[in-house]
Amino acid sequence: MSRGYNFSAGPSAMPEPVLRRAQAEMLEWGGQSASVMEISHRGKAFVAMTEKVEADLRRLLGISSDYAVLFLQGGATQHFAQIPQNIAAPDDTADYLLTGHWGVKALSEAKPYMRTNIVASGEAGKYTSVPDRSEWQLTPGAAYLHVTPNETIHGVEFETVPDIGDVPVVADFSSTLLSRPIDVSRFGLIYAGTQKNMGASGLTVLIVRNDLLARKPRPLANILSYSAHAKEHSLLNTPPSFPWYLTGLVLEWIDGEGGLTAMAARNRAKSELLYAAIDGSGGYYKNPVDVRYRSWMNVPFTLHDDALDTPFLKESEAAGLLALKGHKAVGGMRASLYNAMPLAGVQALVDFMGDFKNRHG
Numbered sequence: 001m002s003r004g005y006n007f008s009a010g011p012s013a014m015p016e017p018v019l020r021r022a023q024a025e026m027l028e029w030g031g032q033s034a035s036v037m038e039i040s041h042r043g044k045a046f047v048a049m050t051e052k053v054e055a056d057l058r059r060l061l062g063i064s065s066d067y068a069v070l071f072l073q074g075g076a077t078q079h080f081a082q083i084p085q086n087i088a089a090p091d092d093t094a095d096y097l098l099t100g101h102w103g104v105k106a107l108s109e110a111k112p113y114m115r116t117n118i119v120a121s122g123e124a125g126k127y128t129s130v131p132d133r134s135e136w137q138l139t140p141g142a143a144y145l146h147v148t149p150n151e152t153i154h155g156v157e158f159e160t161v162p163d164i165g166d167v168p169v170v171a172d173f174s175s176t177l178l179s180r181p182i183d184v185s186r187f188g189l190i191y192a193g194t195q196k197n198m199g200a201s202g203l204t205v206l207i208v209r210n211d212l213l214a215r216k217p218r219p220l221a222n223i224l225s226y227s228a229h230a231k232e233h234s235l236l237n238t239p240p241s242f243p244w245y246l247t248g249l250v251l252e253w254i255d256g257e258g259g260l261t262a263m264a265a266r267n268r269a270k271s272e273l274l275y276a277a278i279d280g281s282g283g284y285y286k287n288p289v290d291v292r293y294r295s296w297m298n299v300p301f302t303l304h305d306d307a308l309d310t311p312f313l314k315e316s317e318a319a320g321l322l323a324l325k326g327h328k329a330v331g332g333m334r335a336s337l338y339n340a341m342p343l344a345g346v347q348a349l350v351d352f353m354g355d356f357k358n359r360h361g
């Protein structure tokens with residue numbers, strides 16, 4: 001068996017020790033004489049596991065008791081539509097900052113549920129930057145401001161949201177949560193699918209401030225209501241038990257590697273190595289993103305002649321560098337450098353890029 005360096009945008013590389021541990025525990029888990037997939041989600045052992053996952057996540061991210069943590073299904077896409085139903089009334093206005101593909105999607109899924117306002121959009125610049133705060137047209141008294149701190153397709157990332165007063169900030173952290181420490185208290189609601197930095201696909205984590213949880217802007221079925229899920233500790237119905245368990249293993253792995261500060265140092269170093277190779281290639285490789293907003297997680301790049309895309313992909317795959325094809329909205333290549341990608345993987349990519357340039361000129 002040979003495992004390559006996997007640059008997939010998601011589902012994406014998992015830490016190898018996590019896969020090995022899941023393999024070792026596959027047939028018998030936690031003294032249950034059965035796999036974690038085969039036991040009741042109402043049993044003591046499973047419930048204790050979910051409590052540990054929540055405690056570990058709270059510790060790693062510094063989540064205070066002002067927030068509930070939910071472990072749900074549906075991916076970020078379902079929550080694009082579910083968030084407005086939970087925290088905005090039909091005659092409210094919600095603000096959306098558009099910095100790429102996913103923010104646009106979030107807005108279109110939210111539109112049926114209230115009025116919406118585009119605060120600012122990076123569309124004119126093909127989503128290669130973040131509109132300056134001075135250009136933002138915020139709605140006074142908005143139900144919330146929605147942002148996408150890391151746009152996975154466009155490779156545009158911003159670390160902090162400027163202070164916007166009392167309006168809660170709702171953030172789609174799908175491709176950046178756990179890649180570094182963040183100040184949770186700056187946000188009203190954080191959400192992310194787990195399939196990038198946090199585990200496998202199938203689980204969606206939401207961190208919701210209690211005052212937003214208490215908003216009841218419209219009648220909702222329990223299954224759509226965040227407060228109903230919180231009351232049942234995310235066990236309102238059968239949860240995705242295996243992905244939940246895997247996220248627990250990933251959190252333990254992050255802890256063992258030195259926590260989010262260590263992840264941040266590693267992720268910064270990996271992205272700097274790749275951007276330096278792109279910028280130092282004399283225009284052979286290019287990344288179009290404003291250097292202030294270049295993503296640590298997803299690095300899109302093009303070759304100087306797109307006729308070279310096919311050989312680049314073929315040869316990189318043969319060299320064990322997997323899933324480098326860019327998203328069709330941007331073209332070219334994209335290297336996703338989530339927590340599980342080691343520096344050695346990025347070094348192998350950079351070496352390959354130099355070698356490819358020498359051979360293809």
Ligand SMILES: Cc1ncc(COP(=O)(O)O)c(C=O)c1O
Binds near residue numbers: 010078102152173
């Ligand atoms: C930033 C961002 N938001 C939302 C999504 C959609 O997530 P899902 O497919 O889990 O619904 C993705 C998927 O890649 C993403 O990167």
